[in-house]
Amino acid sequence: MANWYGAYNLFRRETTRFRKIIIDTTVSPIISNVLYLIIFNVAVSGRQVQGVDYIKFLAPGLITLTLINSAFSNPSFALVIAKFSGSISDILIAPLTGTQIVLAYVGAAMVRALVTAFATLLVILLFTHLNVEHIGLAILGAFLTSFFFGTLGAIFGYFAKQFDSMTMMTTFIMTPMSFLGGVFYPVSALKGIWQTVSRFNPMLYFIDLMRYSFIDKEFIPHNISLTVAILANVIIFPLAIYLFTKGKRLTVL
Amino acid sequence: MEAVEIDKISKIYEDGTQALNEVSLKVREGKIYGLLGPNGAGKSTLIGIISGTVSKTSGTAKIFGLDNSKDLQKAKLLLGVVPQEVVSEPVFTVFEVLDFFAGFYGVKKNDRKKKIDEVLEALHLGSKRNTRARFLSGGMKRRLMVAKALIHEPKLIILDEPTAGVDVELRTIIWNYVKEINKKGSTIIFTTHYLEEAEKLCSEIAIINKGKVIVEEETDKLKYLFGETTIDATLENTGFELEKILDTDIIKFNDNEVKIITKTGNESYYLQKLATLGGLKKIEIGQPSLEDIFVKLVKA
Numbered sequence: 001m002a003n004w005y006g007a008y009n010l011f012r013r014e015t016t017r018f019r020k021i022i023i024d025t026t027v028s029p030i031i032s033n034v035l036y037l038i039i040f041n042v043a044v045s046g047r048q049v050q051g052v053d054y055i056k057f058l059a060p061g062l063i064t065l066t067l068i069n070s071a072f073s074n075p076s077f078a079l080v081i082a083k084f085s086g087s088i089s090d091i092l093i094a095p096l097t098g099t100q101i102v103l104a105y106v107g108a109a110m111v112r113a114l115v116t117a118f119a120t121l122l123v124i125l126l127f128t129h130l131n132v133e134h135i136g137l138a139i140l141g142a143f144l145t146s147f148f149f150g151t152l153g154a155i156f157g158y159f160a161k162q163f164d165s166m167t168m169m170t171t172f173i174m175t176p177m178s179f180l181g182g183v184f185y186p187v188s189a190l191k192g193i194w195q196t197v198s199r200f201n202p203m204l205y206f207i208d209l210m211r212y213s214f215i216d217k218e219f220i221p222h223n224i225s226l227t228v229a230i231l232a233n234v235i236i237f238p239l240a241i242y243l244f245t246k247g248k249r250l251t252v253l
Numbered sequence: 254m255e256a257v258e259i260d261k262i263s264k265i266y267e268d269g270t271q272a273l274n275e276v277s278l279k280v281r282e283g284k285i286y287g288l289l290g291p292n293g294a295g296k297s298t299l300i301g302i303i304s305g306t307v308s309k310t311s312g313t314a315k316i317f318g319l320d321n322s323k324d325l326q327k328a329k330l331l332l333g334v335v336p337q338e339v340v341s342e343p344v345f346t347v348f349e350v351l352d353f354f355a356g357f358y359g360v361k362k363n364d365r366k367k368k369i370d371e372v373l374e375a376l377h378l379g380s381k382r383n384t385r386a387r388f389l390s391g392g393m394k395r396r397l398m399v400a401k402a403l404i405h406e407p408k409l410i411i412l413d414e415p416t417a418g419v420d421v422e423l424r425t426i427i428w429n430y431v432k433e434i435n436k437k438g439s440t441i442i443f444t445t446h447y448l449e450e451a452e453k454l455c456s457e458i459a460i461i462n463k464g465k466v467i468v469e470e471e472t473d474k475l476k477y478l479f480g481e482t483t484i485d486a487t488l489e490n491t492g493f494e495l496e497k498i499l500d501t502d503i504i505k506f507n508d509n510e511v512k513i514i515t516k517t518g519n520e521s522y523y524l525q526k527l528a529t530l531g532g533l534k535k536i537e538i539g540q541p542s543l544e545d546i547f548v549k550l551v552k553a
Contacts, residue, residue: 003326009356013345016353020344085387086340090401092306093336094357095329248308252338 007100010091014108018074026116029070033062033120037127040184050186050217055128059121060214061183064207066120067142071113071149072156072174075105079157079250080166086252098245102154102237109150114142130214137222138213144229145206151236158240158249177203182211187219202232254317256282256409256440257303262312264298264464272298274464275312280457282317282408285432285441287455287472289448291551295464296444297337300413303442304334316409330358333407335398335415337444342386347378347397350386351404358405372400375430377423392419399427403434410434412443416450428454452543462551472543479550480517480541484524486510489532498522509534517541 018025040058049057082088091101124130132138156169180194181187181203190198198204199220209225212218218225244250257280264273272295280286290296301307303314305325314321316328342350351369360368373379376396381389386397399415412431416424428450435441445451451458452472459469470478488509495504495511503514511531513523520538527533 003330003357003359005359005361006357009353012356013349013353016349017344081343085343086336086338087342089306089334089336089338089340090354090357093304093329093332093334094354095326096357097326 002097003095003100006094006096007104010094010096010101010104011107014074014078014105015111017078018108018112025070025074025112026119029066029116030119030123033066034123036062037124041127052215052217053128056130056215057186057211057217058184059124059128059130060211061207062124063117063120063214064141064145064210065178065183067113067117067145067210068149068178068203068206069174070116071109071146072153074109074112074153075150076153076157076160076166076169078105078108079154080160080163083160083250083252084163088250088252092247092250098243098247099241101244102151102240105154105157106147106150106240109153110143110146113146113150117142117146132214133216134213137226138210140226141206141209141213141229144226144233145210148202148206148229148233148236151233151240155236155240155243158243177201180204181207182219183207202228205229205232254282255315256280256284256317257286257442258313258315258318259299259303260313260315262299262302262314263310264295264302264307265310272464273302273309276461276464276466277312278459278466278469280440280442282440283435283438284456285435285443285454287451287458288442288444288461289451289458289547290444290461294461296461297413299461300334300411300442300444304332304411305329306334331408333402333405333410335402335410335412337413337417339391339394339418340398341394345386346383347373347386347389348382350397351400354401355404358407360405368404368406372404375433376400377426392423395419396423396427399430403430406434406437407439409440409442412441414444414446416445416447424450448542448544448547458543460547460550467550467553475543475546476541477518479546481514481545481549482517482520482541483539484511484513484515484520484527485537485539486513486527486531486533487535488527489534490530493530495523495526495530 041055044054047054160166180198180201187195187198187204205220205225205228208218208220209222209229212222259276259278261275261277262273263275265271276299288296298307302309305321305328317331319328321328348369352365355365355368373382376399378393378396378400381393389397395415402410416427431441455472457471458475460467488511491509497504498519499516505512515523
């Protein structure tokens with residue numbers, strides 16, 4: 001008999017964790033987004049990108065970036081802290097399978113990401129009028145984005161050996177990927193090799209898909225972005241299950 | 254029925270360290286079983302293998318007949334484990350820690366609250382119910398770990414040095430509760446460095462050294478098999494011969510005093526001889542402690 005009630009309780013624990021430190025997990029990214037909006041509103045007021053106001057262009061990028069960062073942070077930090085505090089033993093001892101552990105962590109990551117992104121959307125609406133042109137695709141895109149980066153965060157938390165690893169991942173991988181993913185500018189504006197490099201950045205496809213669903217503008221055809229987003233999830237999820245079932249790196253540090 | 258059946262388990266870590274070498278042992282249901290050994294003997298590795306948190310290199314481990322490499326989740330549902338390291342949960346309160354943990358084992362919401370209050374009272378943590386777990390003292394954290402292991406009323410409880418660093422009063426609290434749980438039918442396996450604790454509580458003991466079980470026996474029998482009794486007597490008569498039962502027995506005369514060290518169980522022979530030949534004036538008999546036996550076996 002599969003212990004799905006146990007998995008639900010792990011999910012409940014991980015969602016409660018981010019609710020208990022809501023200033024760090026939810027309010028803080030919203031404030032960052034407000035600052036971006038204020039600064040860019042002042043700095044590039046009236047400028048158009050791809051035929052729309054820059055703020056309207058920026059908004060889906062910020063929402064997707066919020067989805068990405070929140071989904072990635074939730075499981076990765078929870079696992080690293082658990083490894084350091086020793087509470088990872090709770091997970092090891094508990095009668096849960098690798099699949100159940102991954103689903104619980106990724107589920108909680110998605111809840112945090114979707115709540116924070118929705119709150120960001122509400123804040124953005126204070127600055128600009130924003131229509132969602134393809135609402136079904138926006139919802140699907142939000143789910144695919146949060147699922148992929150939640151799973152990536154869980155994998156990273158699985159491998160991380162020290163707190164420094166978290167900072168390194170954020171500074172040297174996530175931030176450059178977001179800059180090369182077209183959050184703040186159209187990737188078509190990049191020159192030469194950088195545009196080619198951007199095409200190898202998975203974040204680009206998630207951001208472009210979300211931007212298309214909000215403002216109907218795309219750099220990559222949205223069918224390709226959607227296919228890449230689905231494929232990325234199809235590849236990463238079994239990998240996460242494999243790792244958590246093996247569980248070799250889930251140890252007290 | 255056997256609560257735990259370990260058959261020829263070996264563990265070689267990635268760096269080549271052999272932690273366990275073909276260890277076999279059986280723990281009968283309803284017993285309190287002590288797993289003793291010096292630091293680095295392999296006790297925690299063995300406990301990790303039984304609880305499914307450490308992979309084994311070879312051999313089988315069965316919990317109530319369930320092979321934990323095939324039915325790990327089912328086996329884990331029957332287990333409560335107190336790990337050796339003190340765990341500090343940074344965000345949650347004592348109640349939340351227990352609430353989530355009980356949930357992992359399928360304890361339903363309606364039953365959880367009652368069960369949590371009961372365990373917290375028994376372990377004298379009731380007043381800390383709404384305190385963040387990380388603000389507890391070391392001893393309280395240790396008791397919280399015991400509470401976590403017992404919250405779902407497991408059939409088998411494994412305690413890896415549950416009283417390390419805990420003061421005498423709290424140790425008594427923990428052991429009284431564990432004994433109560435045992436009386437209700439749970440089997441207990443524990444490791445400890447307090448040998449008097451093991452001697453008092455365990456009906457059976459295994460001593461592990463360098464990855465091997467060097468002895469597995471009922472606690473009382475262990476004394477007969479490996480213990481040495483010391484007899485110190487003051488006599489009325491001197492100048493008589495006392496024949497040894499075993500070549501290893503030690504007999505030392507000093508005027509009208511004699512000291513005899515013999516295998517436990519042989520003391521009645523010497524007492525009878527001394528009474529008949531020497532006329533006993535005063536006598537002191539030193540029974541072997543588990544500590545004596547432990548030191549003797551581990552040194553050997």
